[in-house]
Amino acid sequence: MHKQEFERSVQQKMEELSFTPSAQVWERVQQDIRTHDKRPFRWWWLPALLVIGAGGWWLVQNAPKPQQSVVQVNTEAPSQESEAPRTNAVSGYNQDQINQSQSENDLNIATTGAGTENTPETQTNQPLLPKEPPVAQSSKANGPAVPYSSPYAQPMDKGGIIKSAKTSVANGQSGKTAVQNSEPNTVAAQRRSAEDQLAETSDDAATQSRTIAAVPHFPAGKENTQLFNGTEKEAVASAFKPLAQSKPHSKWSWGVSAQYGFSNVGTTKLFSESAFNAELARPVPEISFAARPVPELRLEKGPFFSGGLTVQRALGRRVSVGSGVLYSVYTTRQRTGDAVYRSTLPSNQFVGDLQGNVFYRDTLNANVYTNKYHLISVPLSVQVQPFARLPLEVSAGMQAGYVIGAKSLHYDAITQFYYPAKPKMRQLQWAASAGLQYRVAGKKGWELMAGPQVSYNLSPMSKSGTDKRRLYAYGLGIAFRKK
């Protein structure tokens, strides 16, 4: 009887060994797994949520505002009497209408000044004041109607900014104000309200509006050319000067980016719960070979590099979207035994089906083999600068990658050799990525960003539906951008 036959007979006997466990064992197992039955947190949804959240935020911020309608307040030419008294009487208009008209006129001026499209009402030279005022009866009853137009618009008679005021003057109205000097507080409050609204759409416009608002009220009794004295004109003109001269920033920027770090393969969870999981991550041989256990897969992290061209488009002052083309190399390292060359193997050693000329034994940790995966990917990401004064960007997005080449170790259970070969990978690899980028250097027109980056492939590496291992990488990202 051969030695192995004794072991085999013992093994057969032990395979038959079976007992019935007590009922308490299942109860305790059940109790334990109930508390652990929650689904593991799908961390890769975080970048997706960030993308969705940033997109939603941008949509809300850039939602089209309801168009401001111009209040039509008067049709009649002002009578001579209306010019004379510079009392605070607002003949023919109640104060609400005046206030409303003023605030809306302010809004039109500032919005137009910010460079937005003029509405048909402001672009055409149609009279601002229609023939029939909405409160004509009461107006007439109380005296001659006086049109109200924003005094702030008058000196800036350029570029369609103050068409409404111009129109008013062009219609032969001498621009007398209906605003009573005794009620500046109400008017000013309305003006401030309008300015606050403007601040949301354009800081430049709001600045101008505030500067203009600082100019004293429309002086009564002056023609439109005499509305302001020299100092006032200069103040208003200087407020508009930056807008006229400043060149708007380009919304597009391009650059190059690179990332250096480490990569590895993980299961559905990014981090193992314990070392025990690593034990379960052993490769399963294609052919089971008696009771011979499969050697433990000793995968370690390897260097990771990614680099390419990027392009960004600003959606707002602190939000932008980016894309580009990236080349990435993921690597993992695997400890193996001695290298064996095909030519040195004995003739009875069957390795005919194995690819390559170099094999590695599965016993000793004599060598380290580097598995490599090359991908070309197109990222789509959103960058948000959460704090206005801190040049820090939070980015999150997705990548569609295509595997252009790969080589990794495989295990053959019959020969008990590792052999390098092209793995059966999914060609299309979706990945989620996230990171932080801090502006470490920059001047007008360019900037250098750096910060930690992480990416996790949502697609499993293998075409096999049961192998859920995925590539992931983390490291330091550097990006150079030019506007």
Place this chain on the structure above:
Amino acid sequence: MDDHKLVQQSLLGRPEAQKLLYERFAGSMLGVCYRYTKSMADAEDVLQEGFVKVFRNLRQFRGDGELGGWIRRIMVTTAINYLKKNARYQTELVFENEHLHPVSTDNPEVSLSAKELAELLRQLPSGYQTIFNLHAVEGYTHVEIGQMLGIHEGTSRSQYARARALLIQWIKIRNKDPKTDAYAQTGI
């Protein structure tokens, strides 16, 4: 319900599938745990701990191999960890670097039942018992056993040879007189 479906249903958190999976493998796995421990209570402790690990890591079962083999590997790992942690076994698990002991060529016929053989196996010192189980029953090489237990490969071979010789001696005695306490006669 086949193993694959059983795993899928268990992953969905269905208690009946989890219980079915447990019932399908609990008996044979208790046999595995029994071989590594000295009492049924310890074996049940290992079984419970092992099945908790099975359910917690069920997502990692890729379905390429046998579910039973996968669970068995978990049980063996759990049993070894249990022996290492448990003070009762620690003293017997001390391995010394011994010189290579030649494996005897004696191969008696094993006419004992599975339970009788398991009882003899459990009378071995824990170190011998573990190494004999790992090599003879599970099929691990001495290099792998050395890595698992943190001992030298030669120590594993030596301990195995001693365990084997002792077990054969007991089997021979049992073959002659089935009612004898074989291990008592050899003074272990």
